[in-house]
Amino acid sequence: MNPYIVLGSAVVGFLVGMTGAGGGALMTPMLILLFSVKPSTAISSDLVAAVVMRPFGAAVHLQKGTVNLRLVGWLVLGSVPTAFLGAYLLHLMGQSHVAQDNVERALGAALLIGAAAMTLRYLLDRRAGHRRDGVVHDILVRPVPTVAIGMLGGIIVGITSVGSGSLIIVLLLFAYPLLGANQLVGTDLTQAVPLTGAAALGALAFGHVEFSVTTSIIAGSVPAVLVGSFLSSRAPDRIVRPIITFVVFASGLKYIGLSTTTLGWVLCATALGVAVAWTMSTQPWRNGLKASDVRAAGGSTEHLGNAAAPLDERRRT
Numbered sequence: 001m002n003p004y005i006v007l008g009s010a011v012v013g014f015l016v017g018m019t020g021a022g023g024g025a026l027m028t029p030m031l032i033l034l035f036s037v038k039p040s041t042a043i044s045s046d047l048v049a050a051v052v053m054r055p056f057g058a059a060v061h062l063q064k065g066t067v068n069l070r071l072v073g074w075l076v077l078g079s080v081p082t083a084f085l086g087a088y089l090l091h092l093m094g095q096s097h098v099a100q101d102n103v104e105r106a107l108g109a110a111l112l113i114g115a116a117a118m119t120l121r122y123l124l125d126r127r128a129g130h131r132r133d134g135v136v137h138d139i140l141v142r143p144v145p146t147v148a149i150g151m152l153g154g155i156i157v158g159i160t161s162v163g164s165g166s167l168i169i170v171l172l173l174f175a176y177p178l179l180g181a182n183q184l185v186g187t188d189l190t191q192a193v194p195l196t197g198a199a200a201l202g203a204l205a206f207g208h209v210e211f212s213v214t215t216s217i218i219a220g221s222v223p224a225v226l227v228g229s230f231l232s233s234r235a236p237d238r239i240v241r242p243i244i245t246f247v248v249f250a251s252g253l254k255y256i257g258l259s260t261t262t263l264g265w266v267l268c269a270t271a272l273g274v275a276v277a278w279t280m281s282t283q284p285w286r287n288g289l290k291a292s293d294v295r296a297a298g299g300s301t302e303h304l305g306n307a308a309a310p311l312d313e314r315r316r317t
Helices: 004-020 028-037 039-064 069-093 097-129 143-160 167-177 181-206 209-233 237-255 261-281 291-296 301-310 311-315
Strands: none
Touching: 004 039, 004 167, 004 181, 004 209, 004 237, 028 039, 028 209, 028 237, 039 143, 039 181, 039 209, 069 143, 069 181, 097 167, 097 237, 143 167, 143 181, 167 181, 167 237, 181 209, 181 237, 237 261
């Protein structure tokens, strides 16, 4: 058992519990880039470990009531059969470094598109005044698009071990715009249990699993995913959704080939840019502006409207 993989898996397990994203989005890049595990082995070993890890996170959300089992059923109907197809396609790629590099770059591009789509969805929701306050059990499930999302996620998870979290959660955010991110995380973690199980069977059948790596992942990720799931099942959408987006964005950048140093600078610049944009759009310094502050500065209070009037005057009006 590798203690460094155990520690890294604990960090990833926590984020999986918080966001539903894992596998190719987090665990597989860590194994490939930090521990020099062969891509096909990293993908397959992670899939087998996920069969043990994800049920713990799903159980927390089921207990909290943030899972729609009917929605899970339609997703599984599409994802499980195509997961076997994805595992077979991975087998056909063999040990070709060119093919695996292409898979990694395609995965990185898909994750970046997903992060951009999540950001766009957030901006559209905010502009339209939509709040994700729907109750997961009361939504009207749409079978056709839900099965299609499951099929897409299944074939991608079979090839890359991503999709059961990162891409499916992005698509669900668009397909069910009233649901909060934490409720979709719970539903996605639950549907990922049979999906990753099917993909893991395919990985075992084609012989890419390294059990020492799988054991290290399980030892680190299972306790951490319990903690992350406990927090995400209780956290509001405004906290969970930005974390999901940031994790998917960082993973996509790493997969397309950015070095660790460059990735750190890009993420810092992105975080700073988001903070500046949020500050300029909300202008929090104006929210607490008082008439006395303006008068003290020698300014006029007319532009503050009724909010700037003395309390007794507002009562009379």
